[in-house]
Amino acid sequence: MGTGETAVPNRTPPPGSAFRPEDETPGNRKLIRPNLSELSERYPTRTFQQRKQAPAEQTNAESYYYLKQMAAKTPIVVVLTDGEEIRGWIEWYDKHCLKVNRERAPNLLIPKASIKYLFKQSEEEGFRGGNR
Numbered sequence: 001m002g003t004g005e006t007a008v009p010n011r012t013p014p015p016g017s018a019f020r021p022e023d024e025t026p027g028n029r030k031l032i033r034p035n036l037s038e039l040s041e042r043y044p045t046r047t048f049q050q051r052k053q054a055p056a057e058q059t060n061a062e063s064y065y066y067l068k069q070m071a072a073k074t075p076i077v078v079v080l081t082d083g084e085e086i087r088g089w090i091e092w093y094d095k096h097c098l099k100v101n102r103e104r105a106p107n108l109l110i111p112k113a114s115i116k117y118l119f120k121q122s123e124e125e126g127f128r129g130g131n132r
Contacts, residue, residue: 066093075121076100080114087121 069076070090078086078100088102098110 066090066098069120076118077121077124078110078118079116080110081116082114083116086110 068074070092073089075087075089078088078098080086086100086102086108088100088105088108090098091101091107092099096112098112098115099107100110101107
C-alpha cells in the first residue's frame with residue numbers, strides 16, 4: 001500500500017440486503033408464485049347457473065293497480081305529456097297502451113309513453129290544491 005492509502009476491510013452485507021459479496025455465486029432462488037391449478041381448485045369460477053338472475057321486468061304493481069281500477073270502473077284523469085287531460089275509466093290495458101272509455105265522447109287508445117301521470121278523479125280536489 002502506498003502513502004495515504006488505507007485498507008478497507010472486507011465486510012459481509014447484512015442479511016436481506018440487495019448486495020452480495022463478489023465471491024458469492026447467485027443461488028437458485030424459488031420464485032413465490034401460486035400454482036394456477038391449485039387456485040382454480042380452491043376458487044372455482046361461477047357457472048352459468050350460479051350467476052345472478054336478472055330482476056323481473058315488472059313487479060306486477062302496475063297490473064294490480066289497473067285491474068283494480070278496471071273492476072271498479074273508477075273514474076280517472078289521465079294527464080298527457082303535453083298537459084291535456086282525459087277523463088274516463090280504464091277498460092283495457094297492455095304493456096304499451098291504455099284504453100280509456102269516456103262518457104259522451106269516443107273511447108281512446110293511449111300509448112303509455114305519452115302519459116305523464118294519472119290519478120283518481122275523486123282525488124282531484126286534493127291533487128289540484130297542491131297537497132301532493
